[in-house]
Amino acid sequence: MIIGVTGTDGGGKGTVVEYLVAQKGFAHGSARTLLVTEMERRGLEISRANMRITANSLRAEYGNDYLIQEYLRRQEKEGWRNVVIDSVRTLAEVETLKKHGGVLIAIDADQKTRFARIQSRASESDKVTFEEFVAQEELEMNDPDPNGMQKAKVIGVADYTIQNNGTLEELHQKTDHILGQIKK
16 A cells, blocks of 8 residues: 655644554655755755755656655565655656555644644754745745645645644544545
């Protein structure tokens, strides 16, 4: 089974991925790990802006479905039975994911809740003000770069959507419900 995860920053994508890995035995195709490794190779500061630029550069060089193609290669090489790929950001990635039998789950939550979540996780790319958070989100929803993120369109074509404004237990229950639907 191949599951792609998309959604808004701080919506709960990472929490769903952690749950699928820890509780359901999925392998993790991490966009962040892929991008941080590439940024380090290029000598770039780890920041949200540089992540976007690096991702766009990789898509320009290898195709707009680069992330999915890379993790499909790794799935085959490693023999992963079930894999969850986080941070699906382009329609080309969705198309490739679905062409290989995958499904896409979108995760979202209230904007102020999401901002509070990213502030509490305090990763290198999350050190922003609320105004910067909103501006980044607007750009990433429809990046003008032809190799850029298309979050709004990707979220719009998700097979399943989770509104994550509740508890961790509720998020896990919603994820389990979707897994049951996928297995049918």
